Amino acid sequence: MNNTSPISHEDFAVLMEDLGLSSRSGTIAVAVSGGADSMALMCLAHHWGEAVALTVDHGLRPSSASEAIRVKHWLTSRGMRHETLVWTSPKPEANIQNAARIARYRLLEDRCRDLGIGALLIAHHQNDQAETLLLRLARGSGLQGLAGMSAITPPLNPCISGVPLRYRPLLNVPKSRLEATCRAFDMEWIEDPSNANPSYARTAARAMLKDPPLQGLSAPRLAKTATRLARTAAALGHYVAALRDEAVRPGGADAVTLALAPFLAAPDDTALRLMAELLRQVGGGHYPPRMEQTETVWKALQDKDFRGLASAGCLIRPHGDSHVLICREPASCAAPTALESGQSIIWDRRFSVFLGPDEKPGTIGALGEDGWRWLLANWPDARARDLPHLVRLGLPTFRRGTEILAVPHLGYDPKTCALSVRSCHDVTEAFRAGLRVDKRIV
Numbered sequence: 001m002n003n004t005s006p007i008s009h010e011d012f013a014v015l016m017e018d019l020g021l022s023s024r025s026g027t028i029a030v031a032v033s034g035g036a037d038s039m040a041l042m043c044l045a046h047h048w049g050e051a052v053a054l055t056v057d058h059g060l061r062p063s064s065a066s067e068a069i070r071v072k073h074w075l076t077s078r079g080m081r082h083e084t085l086v087w088t089s090p091k092p093e094a095n096i097q098n099a100a101r102i103a104r105y106r107l108l109e110d111r112c113r114d115l116g117i118g119a120l121l122i123a124h125h126q127n128d129q130a131e132t133l134l135l136r137l138a139r140g141s142g143l144q145g146l147a148g149m150s151a152i153t154p155p156l157n158p159c160i161s162g163v164p165l166r167y168r169p170l171l172n173v174p175k176s177r178l179e180a181t182c183r184a185f186d187m188e189w190i191e192d193p194s195n196a197n198p199s200y201a202r203t204a205a206r207a208m209l210k211d212p213p214l215q216g217l218s219a220p221r222l223a224k225t226a227t228r229l230a231r232t233a234a235a236l237g238h239y240v241a242a243l244r245d246e247a248v249r250p251g252g253a254d255a256v257t258l259a260l261a262p263f264l265a266a267p268d269d270t271a272l273r274l275m276a277e278l279l280r281q282v283g284g285g286h287y288p289p290r291m292e293q294t295e296t297v298w299k300a301l302q303d304k305d306f307r308g309l310a311s312a313g314c315l316i317r318p319h320g321d322s323h324v325l326i327c328r329e330p331a332s333c334a335a336p337t338a339l340e341s342g343q344s345i346i347w348d349r350r351f352s353v354f355l356g357p358d359e360k361p362g363t364i365g366a367l368g369e370d371g372w373r374w375l376l377a378n379w380p381d382a383r384a385r386d387l388p389h390l391v392r393l394g395l396p397t398f399r400r401g402t403e404i405l406a407v408p409h410l411g412y413d414p415k416t417c418a419l420s421v422r423s424c425h426d427v428t429e430a431f432r433a434g435l436r437v438d439k440r441i442v
Contacts, residue, residue: 003174003176003177004176004177004180005177005180006177006180006181006183006184007040007044007173007177007178007180007181009044009047009048012044012045012047012048012169013048015169015170015173016048016169018151018169019151019152019167019169021119021167021169023048023049023050024049025049025118025119026050026116026117026118027049027050027051027052027115027116027117028045028049028050028051028052028117028119028120028121029051029052029053029054029108029111029112029115029117029119029120029121029164030042030045030051030052030053030054030120030121030123031054031055031056031104031108031120031121031122031123032053032054032055032071032075032082032123033055033056033071033123033190033192034055034067034068034070034071034189034190034192035123035189035190035191035192036175036178036179036182036189037123037124037125037128037170037175037178038123039071039074039182039187039188039189040123040178040179040181040182040185040187041121041123041169041170041178042075042080043078043181043182043185043187044181045121046078046079046080051080051081051121052081052082052083052115052117053071053075053080053081053082053083054082054083054084054085054107054108054111054112054120055068055071055072055082055083055084055085056084056085056086056087056103056104056107056108057084057085057086057087058087058100058103058104059086059087059088059091060091060096060100067190068084069084070190071190072084074187074188078187083111085107085108085111087100087103087104087107089103097200102156102286105155105156105166106156108120109155109156109163109164110163112162112163112164113162113163113164116162117164118162118164118165119164119165119167120164120165120166120167121166121167121168121169122166122167122168123168123170123178124149124168124170124171125170125171125173125174125175125178126170126171126172126173126174126175126219126220126223127174127175127206127209127219127223128149128171128175129148129149129171129219129222129223129226130205130209130218130219130220130222130223130226131202131205131206131209131219132148132149132226133146133148133222133223133225133226134205134208134209134222135201135202135205136148138201139290140290140291140292141290141291142269142272142273142291142294143229143232143233143236143269143273144233144273144276144288145291146226146229147226147229147230147232147233148171148223148226148227148229148230149168149171149226150168150230151167151168151169151171152165152166152167152168153165153166153168154166156286157346157349157424171223172223172227174219174220209222236269236270236273237273239266239267239270240270240273240274240277243262243263243266243270243271243274244274246259246262247259247262247263247266247274248274248278251319251325251326251327251388251391252386252387252388252391252409253327253387253391253394253395253409253423254281254282254327254328254350254423255282255325255326255327255328255388255390255391256278256282256325256326256327257319257320257323257324257325257326258278258323258324258325258326259322259323260301260322260323260324261322263275263301264301264302268298271298272291272294272295272298275294275297275298276288276289276291276294278326279293279294279297279311279312279313279314279326280312282314282326282327282328283312283313283314283328283329283332284313284328284348284349284350284424285312285313285349286349289311289312293311293312296309296311297309297311297316300316301316301324306318306324310329310332313328313329313332314326314327314328314329315327315328315329315330315390317390319388325388325390325391327388327390327391327394328348328350328391328394329394330366330368330390330393330394333348333365333366333394334347334348334349334365334366335365336363336364336365336366336399337363337364337365338361338362338363339353339355339361339362339363339364339398340355340361341355341356341357341358341359341360341361342355342356342357343355345364346424347364347365347396348366348394348396349424350396350423350424351396351421351422351423351424352420352421352422352423352424353396353419353420353421353422354419354420355398355418355419355420356418356419356420358418359417359418359419360400361400362398362399362400362405363398363399363400364396364397364398364399365396365397365399366393366394366395366396366397367392367393367394367395367396367397367404367407368393368397369393371397371399371404371407372389372392372393374402374404375404375407375410375412378404379412379414381411382410382412385410385411387409387410392410395407395409395410396408396409396421398417398419405417405419406419408421409421
C-alpha cells in the first residue's frame with residue numbers, strides 16, 4: 001500500500017476487526033488532540049460507527065483553550081460529537097510530561113465511564129511506535145519495554161468499574177497516510193508547537209528517523225521490530241505466569257510472599273519480568289519500574305545474606321524460611337485524604353474506598369506506627385490479627401480526628417462504620433489479565 005494514500009473505510013474496518021471491535025458494539029470514544037493523526041482517526045471512527053471525540057485541555061500552553069474550541073468547531077460542523085475535558089489540578093514543577101499523560105488518561109477514562117463507553121481509541125501510529133522504541137532503547141529497557149506500545153492496554157486503574165480499555169488501531173499506519181486521510185476528508189488539523197521543542201527527547205528521536213545515521217533505521221522497520229519483540233514478550237508471559245503460580249502466594253492486603261528457590265532458579269528474563277509486575281502491582285504503580293530498579297532487587301535477592309531493601313514504593317524483606325515478603329512501603333503511601341459522606345475515591349492507587357451517605361466525613365490514610373500504637377491501646381485483639389507488621393502499617397485506615405474508626409483488613413470496626421474498601425490490585429487476577437492484554441498485539 002502506498003504510504004501517502006488515505007485510509008479507506010474498508011481498511012479501517014479491518015483494523016478495528018483485528019482488535020475485536022465491532023461497529024454494533026455501541027458508542028466508542030476517540031482521544032482527539034487536534035493533530036492530523038487523531039483528527040483522521042475521528043473521521044474514520046465517525047463513519048465506522050457511533051463515536052464521540054474527547055479533547056483534553058491540559059492548560060500548559062496559552063493557546064490550548066482556543067485550540068480545543070477550534071477542534072470542537074471542525075468536528076461538530078461535520079455532525080460529530082465532541083467534548084472538551086480540562087485538567088484543573090495543580091501542575092507539578094518536575095516531570096510535567098509524565099504527569100500530563102497520566103492526567104489525560106484519567107480524564108478520558110473517567111468520562112468514558114460516565115458515558116458507559118467501553119472502548120477508547122488512541123491515535124498512536126507507526127512513527128510514534130518507532131520513536132517509542134528508540135526512546136526505550138536509550139533508557140536501556142528490557143524486552144517488555146522494547147516491545148513498544150501494545151494495540152490494547154488496560155486502564156490506569158483496573159479497580160474502577162466501567163473504565164474502558166485503550167485501543168490503538170493505527171500502530172502499523174504511517175503518519176503520512178493519516179495526513180492524507182485528513183486531506184481526503186477535507187479536514188483541518190493543528191500542528192502542535194511542542195512537537196518541535198528541542199528540549200524533548202521525543203523530538204530528537206523524530207529528527208533521527210527523518211535523517212537516520214544508519215541505512216534502514218526507518219520508522220516502518222523499527223515498528224516491525226517492536227511488533228516482533230511484542231510477540232516474543234507475549235510468549236515469555238506464559239513462563240512468567242507459570243513461575244508466578246509456583247513461587248508467589250498472597251501475603252494479605254495486596255502484599256505477596258515470594259519463594260526464593262523457584263524464583264532464583266528461573267531464567268533471568270522470566271524472573272525479572274515477574275519481579276517488575278509484582279513491584280508495579282504491590283506498589284500501586286501505573287507502569288512497571290525501570291529495568292535498572294528491577295535488576296537491583298533481583299541481584300539483591302541472590303545474596304544469601306539479604307536483609308531487605310525498598311524499591312518502587314515497595315518493601316522487600318526476608319520472611320520465614322527461604323521466602324521474602326513484598327509489601328507497600330508505608331512511607332510511600334498517599335497522604336491522608338478527606339472522605340466525604342457518600343464519596344467514592346481511589347486511595348494510594350491501591351484501594352477503592354466508599355463512605356456511606358449516612359456516615360460522617362473523615363480521612364482515609366495509612367495506619368502507620370502511631371495508628372498501630374493507638375489500636376494496641378484501644379483494642380486488645382489487635383495483635384491477634386495474622387498480618388506481618390510491615391503490611392499492617394500501610395493498611396487503609398478511616399479516622400475522624402485522632403480516633404480510628406475502621407481498619408477493614410484487621411477487622412476493626414467497633415461502631416459499624418459504613419465504610420467499604422476494595423483492592424484495586426488482586427495480584428493474581430491483575431497479573432494474568434495483564435498477560436492476556438499483552439497477547440493481543442497487531
